[in-house]
Amino acid sequence: MAAGEQCIFVITGPSGVGKGTLIRALRQRIPKLALSVSATTRAPREGERDGVDYHFLSEAEFERRVQEGEFLEHVHYAGASYGTLRSELQQSIAKGRPIVLEIEVQGARLVRAALPEATLIFIAPPSLEELRRRLQARGTDSSEKVAQRLTLAEQELRAQSEFAHVVENDTLERALAELEAIVRASCSLLQGA
Numbered sequence: 001m002a003a004g005e006q007c008i009f010v011i012t013g014p015s016g017v018g019k020g021t022l023i024r025a026l027r028q029r030i031p032k033l034a035l036s037v038s039a040t041t042r043a044p045r046e047g048e049r050d051g052v053d054y055h056f057l058s059e060a061e062f063e064r065r066v067q068e069g070e071f072l073e074h075v076h077y078a079g080a081s082y083g084t085l086r087s088e089l090q091q092s093i094a095k096g097r098p099i100v101l102e103i104e105v106q107g108a109r110l111v112r113a114a115l116p117e118a119t120l121i122f123i124a125p126p127s128l129e130e131l132r133r134r135l136q137a138r139g140t141d142s143s144e145k146v147a148q149r150l151t152l153a154e155q156e157l158r159a160q161s162e163f164a165h166v167v168e169n170d171t172l173e174r175a176l177a178e179l180e181a182i183v184r185a186s187c188s189l190l191q192g193a
C-alpha cells in the first residue's frame, strides 16, 4: 500500500481541550479508525488501563525504547515523557486501517516533519478561561499541575496557525461534526465506511 493511502490523523491542542472526548466520539462514528496508544512515564490516573489508555513505562524502559529507535516522536511534557510508538502505526497499516494520534503540539510538529502526508488537526478551546474551567473540572490534576498545563496551553494556542485545520471545541456535537467531515474528506480508505 502506498504511504499516502494510510491516512494518519494527528489531533493536537492544549491539555484539557477535549481531544480525548472528541476522539472517543469520532471512533464511535467511524469504527474503522484505529487509535495509537501512546507510551508515557506518568503515573496512571484512576481508571486508566495499561495498554488501553497508555503503555505505562518506567523512565528506564522509556529511555531504552528511545535508544532502540522505537518512537516516531517523543517529548517531555509537564514533568513526564510521552511518545508515539512506530509499532502502533505499523499495526494499523497491516490492517489497512486509518489511525489517529492524540498528541501535544511539539509532538505534532515532529510527526509533520517525519510524515508530511499526515493530516493535522488542532483543537482549540473557546477561550483560555474556558480551558482553565475544564482542567479544574476534570479534577485529575493538582492545582499546581493545572497551573503548569495552563502556562503550556498559552504557548500551544499561539501555534494553531501552523496547522491545516483548526476546530473550535465549543460544543461537542458541533466540533464532532466538523472533525468527522475533515477526517472523511481526507481519507480514501473511509469512502463508504
Ligand code: 5GP
Pocket: 013, 014, 015, 016, 019, 038, 039, 042, 073, 074, 075, 077, 082, 083, 084, 085, 102, 103, 104, 105, 106, 107, 108
Ligand atoms: P495527559 O497526561 O493529560 O494524558 O497528556 C498530556 C498531554 O500529552 C496531552 O496533550 C496529550 O495529548 C499528550 N500526549 C499523549 N500522548 C502523547 C504522545 O505520544 N506524544 C506526544 N507528543 N504527546 C502526547
